[in-house]
Amino acid sequence: DAGVIQSPRHEVTEMGQEVTLRCKPISGHNSLFWYRQTMMRGLELLIYFNNNVPIDDSGMPEDRFSAKMPNASFSTLKIQPSEPRDSAVYFCASSPWPSANEQFFGPGTRLTVL
C-alpha cells in the first residue's frame, strides 16, 4: 500500500492567496483527519471525517479554513485568504476505525505564507 498521499509537499504563497491542500487516504480507511503542526503549538487536530462526513471541525481556526471530502479517496483543505500565521506543516491521517484506532499519517505539506 502506498500509504497516505499528500500534495503538494511544499507550497509557498503570498498573503491573501487561496491555498488548497490535497490528501488521498489509505484505501479502505473510513476516517480521515487533518492536523496542523507548528513549533509553538505542536500537532493540533483541525477536522475529521468519518465515511466522508465531517464529524468535528471545532479545531478549524477560522472561517478562512474549509475542508471537504467528496469521496472515500480524496479530501481537500482550503485556506482563503491565506495569512502568514497559517505557515505550518499540514498533515493528513487516515484510520481503519472501527477495526483499529491507530491513525496513519501522510508526509505532510509544508506551507509558507509570505
Added chain:
Amino acid sequence: EDQVTQSPEALRLQEGESSSLNCSYTVSGLRGLFWYRQDPGKGPEFLFTLYSAGEEKEKERLKATLTKKESFLHITAPKPEDSATYLCAVQAAGSARQLTFGSGTQLTVLP
C-alpha cells in the same frame, strides 16, 4: 480538557546507553494511548497503542508501558538510527477518534 505532557523535551544518549521517555496524561476516561516516531521532514509513524494500565508492548529496542497516569517509552541499547522525535497521544473515551498529542521528546543517539 485532555492534556499530555512529555519529558524531557530533548535527550542525548550515547549509543548503547538505555533510557526512558515519559508521557504524563490527564484524560476523562482513556480509550487508548499512542506512541509515534517522527523523523525530520516526515509525518509521524505509528509505533504502539496501549489500552489499559499494566499493558506493555515491544518493538525491537523499544518497549512502551502504561499506568493510570503516565506511559514510558523505554529504549534499550539505542542506535543512532533511533534518533527522532517521539510523540505521545491520548484518545479519550468520549471523544470518538480525536487524538491529543504531547509536544514530543527529541532523542539524539550519538555514535
